[in-house]
Amino acid sequence: MPSSRSSAPARRPAAAAMGPATALATALLTALVLALTLPDAARAQVPPMRPAAIKAAHSGPGPVSLTAARFSDKELTDGFMWTVFGLEYRTWSWKPYQVKKYEGPVLFRLTNLARRDRTRDVRRFINGLTKEVRGLNARLARDTESANFHLFIVDRAQYVETVRREVYRDSSARAPGRCLVRVEAERKGITRSTAVIVADEGDHLFRRCLVEETLQGLGPMNDDDRLVHSVFNDSSDHDTFTVFDRLIMNMLYDPRIKPGMTAAMVKPLLPQVIRDARRVVR
Template identity: 60%
Template sequence: MQALRRFLILFLLPGLLLVSPVQAANDSFSTEELLAGFEKTVFGLEYRSWSWRPYLVKKFTTPVRFYVHNLSSRDRRKTVYRFIRDIGKQVGGLTTGVADTPSRANFEIYVVDRAQYEAVVRKDVYKSERAKVPGRCLVRVVSGRNGIKRSTAVIVSDEGEFLFKRCLVEETLQGLGPMNDDASLTHSVFNDSSRHSRFTVFDQIILNMLYDPRIKPGMSQQQTRPILPLVARDARRRVR
């Protein structure tokens, strides 16, 4: 059945800059900027060749349970767990936690050294030894009309703090639903030419808009537009 079809989505992080700027304040953005940011990130995919019906809302509708596989020479779990907790605190309507086994997780994060990257992506993400592995880090999302079923991110640990933090933030957040990048989003990590390596205030508002209960999985851009200004107003109030 078409309603039960799943689509697989691959996101890659190409070129990056090396400076993390000071965060903008809650009132630094107009409502129009937030509405445009929501539409640019939520509707569409950074890489469309693996998509199915990309221009629909995609989000988790159940608690997101993460499992962290730290395969790198440096143990990054404390940093990843802290970010997972922060997401749960900063995004209303989204519950995050840590699963004790991969089988109980619906979002797995692999932290790897560069030398491990290709093998992990082929084995644990694509499940194919012959798969091509582009990008510096990535996330894959399995979703359908009723919401995201599962996400898997691969984060590189040993090529500097900026790349690690940038990959962790962008790939994890994209695995929650805002799946497109846009070069015009200067306040956002969803812009591969931006200098951000943190969960910016702008992106916190976008995630709060997406996880507002009035925004449903499978909604089209046209369906969200009548309610989006109110959703943006309420999301801005939640983010301080």
């Protein structure tokens, strides 16, 4: 995935000095950091993001309810900047500090190589994207030639060979990560994405890889450990299309955000873009 992933956990205060809501959130976040480990890359130590949802009053057992309204404009602005600008693997770099997105329809081709056929789950996720993300036109391709997003479902034993053949087109290439996506883009937008999803290492990893690699193949190609409510964070345990990520994707596919834009060009537009994204995501 041409995105530069970086990780360096920030220190947090001891639970004993916190209120019950903060202590619960800290314990949960600590567990999530240990749950899933994908590729590492260097990042400077930075303070963790502090979502408004964590600040909500919560006592006793049970999940904290998350809605779009619980994230501040600053949190969404930071999330957009941290995911859209940057690349997880810089060796695949294509203008990492410019916006990358599809300008036309995203046409998926699915190839199942795994012993267990999970294409039904993948189709369901793809079919829901257009409903979840305003401005995104995503659907299954009618034929191989018209497809511009190729998604391979494999068993772990097939992973390296598939990455080399379908992603790198190099029989000696290294295949990083537990799943990945590569994006090919020009100034006018993304022209092709290729993802490889592992299907035989449990439902959680399959769902996590499906959501993260598909979304990253649509444009936000960087990961950041500060994004505690996002799949764009290799230390999080999310395996669904979270509210936070739906907001980020709706911001990216707002028609005012164009391929090739820099952070300086995008930032003045974000207050209105965020307001409109909140109307779509509840």
